[in-house]
Amino acid sequence: MNTHNLMLIDPHIHMTSRTTDDYQRMREAGIVAIIEPAFWLGQPRTEVGSFKDYFSSLVGWERFRASQFGIKHYCTIGLNSKEANNEALAEQVMELLPLFVCKEGVVGIGEIGYDDQTPAEDRFFRAQLDLAKEVGLPVQVHTPHRDKKAGTITSMEVCLEHGIAPDMVVIDHNNEETVRDVLDRGFWAAFTIYPNSKMGNERMVEIVKQYGSERIIVNSSADWGVSDPLSVPKTASLMLEKGISIEDVRKVCYQNALDSFGKSGQMHESDWLTTTNVDQREKFSDNSVLRGGQTPVIGEIKADTALESNIVR
């Protein structure tokens, strides 16, 4: 894998499900900043307190953990579409959101949108769009796995209906079938590089060749399932290998993420340019990210592993 030492951003990754090994390899591969959207945990929560603690961990412990590996952690806060279907609980979660959306490093409302495209999902998607508008934050939209194309178009129409400008919305999990509609309407189009499902990165190369680099964003969406936290660096590397210009690669794997979520006013390049060094001594020797007997890293984290093939199919 050769990313020509580009600085990279993964604007969609669920780090609470990942290990410190992932953080270390991500940093080695050039990832300087990440955005962690609020999502579900693989099974539905049944108590509002679980949401509160989850949101707290996104702005607290997880951010601290990332900093231990020289990665700036941001997040988007929202009620995901799957759990919007438990309406009684969803109403309580909606009351929690104002506590979190203005916190430091919260760069958007997300990931929100449709899953089964039910009336309940629609109700809470709209309510959260209003909240995003009220606090002036970008929106990160999860598009459905099933009936994707129609769901994607509905998502955009509802955003416009609520008076949200297309350049404040990142439409996520696109594919060859949806990209044209999203770009034509002026929204940001994000692509998730997932092994065996959403997009392989060879397909991603073709999309950038066809559509260019304007408003296109690459992410990993790595979570608790089979996924790859190195999808962004691997895709950057493959694009370069396949002759896409370094400027275009920089845009889709770094700059566009910064430009879109930077509209929150909570994410600046200087955040990572001025603090690139790690000091694990800051933390605690027994039960921090370091376990007993480990030597804290001070300064730059050095690459010490050969990274595997850069193709994700």
Added chain:
Amino acid sequence: MYQADIYQTTTFLKDLVSSVTSPQGMDWLAQKVEFLSADTSQPKDLYIAFSAAPRFIGKEKLQVSEQVIQTAANIRAGFNPANWSTAQAARTILILSIPHQNAEVYLATIEKLFNTADMGELVALYAALPLLPHPESFKKRASEGVRTNMGDVFEAIALNNPYPADYMEEDAWNQLVLKTLFVGKPIYRIYGIEKRVNPKLARMLSDYAHERWAAGRTVSPELWRSVGPCLDDTLLNDIKKLFAQPNELEREAAALACTQSTFAPAHDLLNEHTTLKERVNRGEITWDLIGNRLLEMN
């Protein structure tokens, strides 16, 4: 009910913030303070203002001179905003501005802020404990702060903060001191470290030193600061061992520990080390100097 006069505290903090923040930032703060102090304000108004403070006030460090530290200490003994940021000061002003006559309601509001806080907010909240009304209500919360694994948050509760020494129960206080050593933070920055010396803590610290020695690890000379006043036959063996260490700071710590003690054999032991004893008497060896030297060496 009060540890510090609220009007005096907020006026002092506003002055500090205004010398760093923009006029627009100060306008935002003044507006929020007025709004939040009204009985009609809703909890949600506080939550949003509290979390959004850095967006309007910035996160610069306050400019804190010796004079300012003196003024702070006059407002509240041990209050020291030397490491505070503007956002932190603004957040403190906000939580001092809401109605606080009903202790139960006030506690519930502040607890809600704690339970949903990000790292910067936790730092602000823990460092503000010595300024809040109803200080007795926050003992459990302060103990919870000591359990954190986030370095900045731990420092906010443990270092340069007079709340723990003034209000924490003994067991919680002992954990605070031990954990400060455990995570390699400076003991001399714990306010009231001398005042809260107790035999149980001395025993725990001695055990911890033995554990470190057994593992072939170094022991911070600052550890003995809370042991000295409690020296007895058993603990004196540790001090004898300390006098035999090659590290000068450890021998200095041994001499200071003996000086702090009223136990006669400790004084006999110190008399065997005349040079160190004289240096202590001349004021050349103090715990603060040792703490400072250790920080410089790290």
